[in-house]
Amino acid sequence: MSRKVCAQIHLDAVVHNYRLARAQAPGAHAVAIVKADAYGHGAVPVAQALAAEADAFGVACIEEAMALRAAGLGAPIVLLEGFFDADELPIIAREGFWPAVHSLHQLEALEQAQLATPVPVWLKIDTGMHRLGVQPQEVATSVARLQACNAVADVVLMTHFACSDEPDKTMTLDQLACFDQAAGTLGLAASLSNSAAVMAWPRAHRQWLRPGIMLYGATPFEQPNPIADQLQAAMTLSSEVIAVREVPACETVGYGATFRCDRPRRIGTVAMGYADGYPRHARNGTPVVVAGQRAQLAGRVSMDMITVDLTDLPHAGVGSSVELWGRQLPVAEVARWSDTIPYTLLSGLTPRVPRRYD
Numbered sequence: 001m002s003r004k005v006c007a008q009i010h011l012d013a014v015v016h017n018y019r020l021a022r023a024q025a026p027g028a029h030a031v032a033i034v035k036a037d038a039y040g041h042g043a044v045p046v047a048q049a050l051a052a053e054a055d056a057f058g059v060a061c062i063e064e065a066m067a068l069r070a071a072g073l074g075a076p077i078v079l080l081e082g083f084f085d086a087d088e089l090p091i092i093a094r095e096g097f098w099p100a101v102h103s104l105h106q107l108e109a110l111e112q113a114q115l116a117t118p119v120p121v122w123l124k125i126d127t128g129m130h131r132l133g134v135q136p137q138e139v140a141t142s143v144a145r146l147q148a149c150n151a152v153a154d155v156v157l158m159t160h161f162a163c164s165d166e167p168d169k170t171m172t173l174d175q176l177a178c179f180d181q182a183a184g185t186l187g188l189a190a191s192l193s194n195s196a197a198v199m200a201w202p203r204a205h206r207q208w209l210r211p212g213i214m215l216y217g218a219t220p221f222e223q224p225n226p227i228a229d230q231l232q233a234a235m236t237l238s239s240e241v242i243a244v245r246e247v248p249a250c251e252t253v254g255y256g257a258t259f260r261c262d263r264p265r266r267i268g269t270v271a272m273g274y275a276d277g278y279p280r281h282a283r284n285g286t287p288v289v290v291a292g293q294r295a296q297l298a299g300r301v302s303m304d305m306i307t308v309d310l311t312d313l314p315h316a317g318v319g320s321s322v323e324l325w326g327r328q329l330p331v332a333e334v335a336r337w338s339d340t341i342p343y344t345l346l347s348g349l350t351p352r353v354p355r356r357y358d
């Protein structure tokens with residue numbers, strides 16, 4: 001058989017995690033965020049697994065939305081960055097996409113559009129993230145202009161939090177207050193909550209949740225969270241040991257010679273590298289599960305290989321299974337050792353890694 005690298009995707013875990021998100025806000029709807037190929041898990045299989053219960057899907061752009069339609073998925077699809085060009089509007093109307101409207105130029109394009117069916121839009125309000133959205137004081141006039149458009153059906157108000165993954169910071173409260181003041185008495189449905197807000201900010205739940213990372217079983221928090229503890233990992237990234245050697249004391253392992261053996265050590269080489277999406281910045285000591293037991297990264301990550309210390313795992317050898325993250329090792333733990341977040345690890349998995357589904 002060939003190189004044993006594989007990302008096993010546990011679709012039942014995605015369904016469990018989606019239900020867990022919705023259970024936090026009974027009565028609310030939830031947009032399953034499947035942008036960036038469902039954070040590396042495969043947007044089509046993930047959306048198919050959720051097809052019976054997801055109220056809507058969320059993607060970044062029309063290309064991602066069209067891929068879901070091409071696979072036969074019929075649910076509404078929120079375009080989180082809206083449309084980039086007015087010529088997308090007839091497709092949006094025809095396909096049942098719900099574009100975000102985050103800027104004046106999009107509002108003007110809607111005012112000029114002649115569409116066969118009016119489109120529901122999600123007006124994004126910039127409550128402090130300062131990335132996308134109309135200013136709070138522009139909300140009332142923007143809503144009035146949208147509601148006057150023949151091309152526009154319902155309007156939902158949305159915003160995005162900068163710090164909802166840090167429950168001790170007050171910024172989320174400031175953004176909430178800003179949103180509520182801007183939304184005023186308009187009486188429109190609202191969508192504020194990414195995964196962190198779903199789990200940590202109940203008062204932000206409102207009518208539409210937008211869970212992303214939690215669907216994939218990864219926590220957005222640095223600290224333990226009782227709801228995040230109930231998530232199930234949706235991806236197990238695995239490979240196997242392809243070589244083993246005894247390295248004498250004082251010798252080094254790998255590029256840059258950054259790992260020096262303090263005593264004779266047994267080093268295993270694993271088929272997995274940064275060209276698969278394993279983080280090159282993973283430090284010496286990063287956990288890796290070999291034959292069901294924890295081992296540690298020893299030496300720099302190469303393009304196609306990593307090296308791990310098997311000194312305390314005498315039974316591990318060539319052919320031993322290796323889990324890089326997944327059911328036995330949370331991806332958030334590997335992210336911490338690599339000075340990054342689970343989002344980059346999951347979405348950064350490269351096409352070289354075959355995805356298999358259970």
Ligand SMILES: *Cc1c(COP(=O)(O)O)cnc(C)c1O
Pocket residue numbers: 033035080160193194195196210211212213214220
């Ligand atoms: C990606 C995204 C989400 C999902 O965020 P998670 O932290 O992955 O839950 C929600 N809303 C918007 C606007 C997004 O871009």
